[in-house]
Amino acid sequence: MVSPALVSSLLLASCLVRAQSSTAAPRASSTAAAASQFTLPASVDEGATLLPNVYDPTAPDAQVHCPGYTASNVKTSTSGVTAHLTLAGTACNVYGTDVQDLDLLVEYQTNARLHVSIRPSHVTSQNESWYLLSTDYVPAPNQENGQTTTSDLTFSWENTSESGFGFNVTRNGTGEVLFSTTGTKLVFENQFIELVTHQEEKYNLYGLGEVIHGLRLGNNLTRTIYAADVGDPIDYNLYGSHPFYLQTKYFEVGDHNRTTLVTEPLDTSNATSNYTSLSHGVYLRNAHGMEVLLRATNVTWRTLGGSLDLYFFSGPTQPDVTQQYLNVIGEPALQNYWGFGFHQCRWGYQNWSVTEDVVNNYERFAIPLEVIWNDIDYMNHYRDFDNDPIRFNYSTGSAFLKRLHDRGQHYIPIIDSAIYVPNPANASDAYQTFNDGNDTNSFLLNPDGSLYIGDVWPGLTSFPDWSTAAAHTWWKNQLVAWHQKLPVDGAWIDMSEVSSFCVGSCGSGNISLNPVHPPFKLPGEPGNVIYDYPEGFNLTNATEAASAASASQSQAEATVTASSTTASGLTSSSTSYLRTTPTPGQRNVNHPPYVLNNVQGDLAVHAVSPNATHHNGIQEYDVHNLFGHQILQATYAALVAAIPGKRPFLIGRSTFVGSGTVAGHWGGDNMSKFYYMYFSIPQALSFSLFGIPMFGVDTCGFNGNSDEELCNRWMQLSAFFPFYRNHNTLSANSQEAYVWSSVIDATKTAMNVRFQLLPYLYTLFYNAHTKGDTVMRALAWEFPNDPTLADADRQFFLGPSILVTPVLTQGATAVNGVFPGLVEGTAVYYDWYNKTPVSVPSTKNTTIAAPLGHIPVYIRGGVVLATQQMALTTRAARNTSWSLIVAPGVDGRASGSLYLDDGESLAPNATKLVTFSAAMGSLNVTVSGNYTGQDLPLANLTILGVPQPPPSNIVRINGQTVANSTYNTASKTLFISGLEHVLGGKVWSANWTLS
Numbered sequence: 001m002v003s004p005a006l007v008s009s010l011l012l013a014s015c016l017v018r019a020q021s022s023t024a025a026p027r028a029s030s031t032a033a034a035a036s037q038f039t040l041p042a043s044v045d046e047g048a049t050l051l052p053n054v055y056d057p058t059a060p061d062a063q064v065h066c067p068g069y070t071a072s073n074v075k076t077s078t079s080g081v082t083a084h085l086t087l088a089g090t091a092c093n094v095y096g097t098d099v100q101d102l103d104l105l106v107e108y109q110t111n112a113r114l115h116v117s118i119r120p121s122h123v124t125s126q127n128e129s130w131y132l133l134s135t136d137y138v139p140a141p142n143q144e145n146g147q148t149t150t151s152d153l154t155f156s157w158e159n160t161s162e163s164g165f166g167f168n169v170t171r172n173g174t175g176e177v178l179f180s181t182t183g184t185k186l187v188f189e190n191q192f193i194e195l196v197t198h199q200e201e202k203y204n205l206y207g208l209g210e211v212i213h214g215l216r217l218g219n220n221l222t223r224t225i226y227a228a229d230v231g232d233p234i235d236y237n238l239y240g241s242h243p244f245y246l247q248t249k250y251f252e253v254g255d256h257n258r259t260t261l262v263t264e265p266l267d268t269s270n271a272t273s274n275y276t277s278l279s280h281g282v283y284l285r286n287a288h289g290m291e292v293l294l295r296a297t298n299v300t301w302r303t304l305g306g307s308l309d310l311y312f313f314s315g316p317t318q319p320d321v322t323q324q325y326l327n328v329i330g331e332p333a334l335q336n337y338w339g340f341g342f343h344q345c346r347w348g349y350q351n352w353s354v355t356e357d358v359v360n361n362y363e364r365f366a367i368p369l370e371v372i373w374n375d376i377d378y379m380n381h382y383r384d385f386d387n388d389p390i391r392f393n394y395s396t397g398s399a400f401l402k403r404l405h406d407r408g409q410h411y412i413p414i415i416d417s418a419i420y421v422p423n424p425a426n427a428s429d430a431y432q433t434f435n436d437g438n439d440t441n442s443f444l445l446n447p448d449g450s451l452y453i454g455d456v457w458p459g460l461t462s463f464p465d466w467s468t469a470a471a472h473t474w475w476k477n478q479l480v481a482w483h484q485k486l487p488v489d490g491a492w493i494d495m496s497e498v499s500s501f502c503v504g505s506c507g508s509g510n511i512s513l514n515p516v517h518p519p520f521k522l523p524g525e526p527g528n529v530i531y532d533y534p535e536g537f538n539l540t541n542a543t544e545a546a547s548a549a550s551a552s553q554s555q556a557e558a559t560v561t562a563s564s565t566t567a568s569g570l571t572s573s574s575t576s577y578l579r580t581t582p583t584p585g586q587r588n589v590n591h592p593p594y595v596l597n598n599v600q601g602d603l604a605v606h607a608v609s610p611n612a613t614h615h616n617g618i619q620e621y622d623v624h625n626l627f628g629h630q631i632l633q634a635t636y637a638a639l640v641a642a643i644p645g646k647r648p649f650l651i652g653r654s655t656f657v658g659s660g661t662v663a664g665h666w667g668g669d670n671m672s673k674f675y676y677m678y679f680s681i682p683q684a685l686s687f688s689l690f691g692i693p694m695f696g697v698d699t700c701g702f703n704g705n706s707d708e709e710l711c712n713r714w715m716q717l718s719a720f721f722p723f724y725r726n727h728n729t730l731s732a733n734s735q736e737a738y739v740w741s742s743v744i745d746a747t748k749t750a751m752n753v754r755f756q757l758l759p760y761l762y763t764l765f766y767n768a769h770t771k772g773d774t775v776m777r778a779l780a781w782e783f784p785n786d787p788t789l790a791d792a793d794r795q796f797f798l799g800p801s802i803l804v805t806p807v808l809t810q811g812a813t814a815v816n817g818v819f820p821g822l823v824e825g826t827a828v829y830y831d832w833y834n835k836t837p838v839s840v841p842s843t844k845n846t847t848i849a850a851p852l853g854h855i856p857v858y859i860r861g862g863v864v865l866a867t868q869q870m871a872l873t874t875r876a877a878r879n880t881s882w883s884l885i886v887a888p889g890v891d892g893r894a895s896g897s898l899y900l901d902d903g904e905s906l907a908p909n910a911t912k913l914v915t916f917s918a919a920m921g922s923l924n925v926t927v928s929g930n931y932t933g934q935d936l937p938l939a940n941l942t943i944l945g946v947p948q949p950p951p952s953n954i955v956r957i958n959g960q961t962v963a964n965s966t967y968n969t970a971s972k973t974l975f976i977s978g979l980e981h982v983l984g985g986k987v988w989s990a991n992w993t994l995s
């Protein structure tokens with residue numbers, strides 16, 4: 001017998017030979033395998049030691065060394081510009097091989113959209129030697145037919161003697177320069193493209209995700225865009241890739257030339273000036289690993305390949321920019337109505353009966369629950385499309401799902417991205433899903449054409465190759481066949497960056513070790529106890545804190561003992577970095593000369609290696625950021641096949657430009673901390689900009705233990721996010737909404753508001769789907785004339801009309817917030833709970849009482865809201881009677897709309913659109929469309945902000961007296977009830993007028 005340590009050394013050595021050029025000596029595993037299962041040594045996931053370029057003082061500056069380009073053969077027409085760009089001197093080859101000749105194409109595509117493309121002249125179509133992002137995955141719209149000469153944007157260019165070709169994009173009319181590379185050098189090499197743009201100081205940029213950061217990105221940040229499986233570190237690259245930014249510039253009103261930017265965050269409360277703003281958008285259509293360097297007076301784009309495929313959107317407001325961007329990348333999918341119910345999940349529901357107990361507990365405490373989820377626990381040894389035959393068998397599961405469906409509830413399982421490679425030496429390890437994929441050439445390869453084998457939860461795994469049609473068909477067939485055994489209601493795609501726990505094809509030659517244990521301990525395994533708690537835990541949870549402290553003390557002692565026995569095996573770190581230099585005409589995809597500031601260091605760490613090869617010859621290096629998007633596209637199609645005619649419910653971890661057309665996103669592996677609750681707001685608002693409005697985070701926090709106070713606040717906050725799910729890691733303390741009594745009450749309070757607003761939320765998504773409207777909105781986007789809101793991200797609007805001001809800090813009983821426009825007299829607000837108008841404060845910043853269990857929510861005047869009531873499921877809620885809330889704006893008017901359909905059909909055969917308009921004591925309701933499923937009674941109507949009792953309390957509908965109104969002096973509301981039988985008990989069956 002070979003000892004585990006020796007085997008691991010052999011394994012490691014073989015991995016290193018295959019995958020990477022690292023010369024690190026193999027190191028034995030410091031921990032023996034837990035059971036008989038072979039545990040990979042931690043060193044399998046260690047890459048070369050690299051110094052990110054942005055931190056490397058010896059790194060050459062391409063702007064110093066490179067010659068730039070010269071434009072020639074420039075042809076300008078009414079629809080755009082074409083030109084030839086030639087290297088303006090000796091090649092610099094700083095981080096790759098310079099391209100001698102480039103083609104410039106400029107198109108005025110629509111009035112609001114300008115396209116600038118710069119690509120190598122020798123690349124005429126898609127080929128292996130130079131990857132250009134395929135339109136199969138990400139659209140690239142052309143000039144619109146009949147588009148003529150007018151444009152809000154102007155392209156201009158010049159050749160300067162110092163730096164060669166440069167260009168500006170200017171807002172036509174104002175002359176405002178939106179984007180300027182003039183005076184900087186274009187660098188275009190096979191592994192490095194650089195574009196430096198000038199910026200005014202203290203610019204306001206938003207987007208460039210995915211990142212955990214405040215909403216406004218600031219002027220000293222390196223935004224690395226390279227999909228990574230990592231638990232929500234602050235300011236690093238993360239799961240998704242969105243090379244798009246929104247920029248907003250504030251000006252003083254009267255500054256017609258827009259010459260003086262307002263850059264300081266100002267307090268306008270006593271200012272004499274009035275302000276205005278202009279916004280625009282920039283999208284770099286490129287999927288390579290890239291960096292955007294935000295610095296004091298410039299923004300630099302650097303990518304590791306592809307082309308410069310830039311789209312400029314003229315705005316001039318955020319809603320305009322978002323609509324213009326989504327018009328290019330695709331509007332978000334219409335969601336199921338039930339998707340807006342409450343979702344409960346955790347890693348650690350070990351079997352069907354534990355899972356069903358959770359459902360029953362929600363019912364026992366009368367807390368609405370729409371969807372119950374399982375994490376990887378349900379799988380047979382973590383294999384996709386294969387349930388554990390004992391703990392999660394199909395017959396018990398199908399019966400459970402039938403009980404759920406009968407009650408109007410749903411079930412969603414996780415599906416991982418990697419496919420287990422069965423051990424050929426063990427017949428009982430057979431796995432048909434793998435065989436089917438392997439037989440159809442559906443998996444990624446090594447450069448030599450053998451199977452690429454990494455490591456994920458099940459052990460050594462292969463990975464789908466989405467470049468082949470066969471992989472899509474295979475994936476669909478797997479999901480459809482599995483769905484026949486277990487009728488799941490949607491899918492949750494995880495690990496899609498795509499994650500692999502070892503560097504390179506570590507499984508090649510080693511699959512007889514399968515199933516291997518990951519090269520790290522799982523939560524709850526011996527020596528890996530969770531003892532992390534939210535801020536202030538010991539202040540508010542004294543008894544629990546005392547026992548947690550003693551547990552963590554003994555844990556710490558155990559860790560010290562364990563590490564001192566293995567410390568002798570560790571080498572000290574005298575750092576020497578791997579640096580590579582370009583080889584003419586060749587690429588080093590594993591270690592590109594330009595080193596990204598990747599959170600995992602080496603590009604191959606915790607991810608499929610860049611040299612993994614697709615069946616069409618493309619290397620993973622060129623399409624790494626697309627995997628998460630492609631698996632969502634494949635799963636969407638598979639769900640349509642499995643559940644014909646229904647809208648797929650789909651949530652993904654890794655996303656790319658356009659993923660919103662098929663899926664939503666959750667914020668990934670956050671922590672049970674108040675500051676992560678705060679970060680959920682800027683993360684959500686950023687995903688509004690990226691066209692993925694179906695967003696929410698792991699409520700109460702994923703990693704670490706949650707506690708009563710944090711979970712209380714968070715269950716309330718997430719009730720105002722489109723995707724509302726509580727999720728928890730393995731072996732952390734339970735955190736379902738019923739675990740603490742105060743959380744039960746707080747949850748029901750917030751859910752009560754959410755359920756009333758479901759018709760409003762659904763209509764917002766309809767408008768997002770059909771028009772590119774924004775669902776969750778930053779204060780700055782709704783009040784573009786207020787520079788003080790430029791970085792406001794601790795409050796938000798849900799749609800235009802609901803302002804949410806949550807408590808985001810531990811121990812607080814009040815929260816500071818603003819009511820945008822209230823002091824200025826341009827907006828009015830009503831407290832959601834008592835419907836009372838908010839009185840105008842003396843200062844812009846106000847303090848709002850918010851004891852535990854209360855989340856301040858306000859209606860912004862000017863809206864008519866159609867609401868329904870809370871029920872245990874959305875199916876039941878859809879059948880409750882309607883209420884109307886008329887909340888007049890500063891001008892005394894209110895309007896609104898309501899979209900209705902069956903809530904689940906992919907192409908509903910009947911829809912209904914209701915519009916409301918109220919003024920001067922009357923309300924007009926206009927109905928169009930023929931969906932009748934929610935033509936239910938109108939229970940009551942509340943008119944807010946009525947300063948004094950009306951002269952008559954008689955209420956007429958279509959001229960007929962139907963009821964009396966009641967005036968409430970304290971809240972200044974007029975309440976009309978007893979309407980159940982008017983309009984034949986069917987409030988949306990025809991137009992009507994109330995006076």
Ligand SMILES: *[C@@H]1O[C@H](CO)[C@@H](O)[C@H](O)[C@H]1NC(C)=O
Nearest residue numbers: 149150151152153154172173
């Ligand atoms: C720029 O704006 C001016 C005035 O608004 C207009 O006459 C001109 O045609 C515009 N240019 C383009 C290229 O659209």
Ligand SMILES: *[C@@H]1O[C@H](CO)[C@@H](O)[C@H](O)[C@H]1NC(C)=O
Nearest residue numbers: 156157158167168177180182
């Ligand atoms: C671009 O704008 C700058 C001012 O920001 C100006 O100095 C330069 O001449 C412009 N270049 C072109 C080509 O329009």
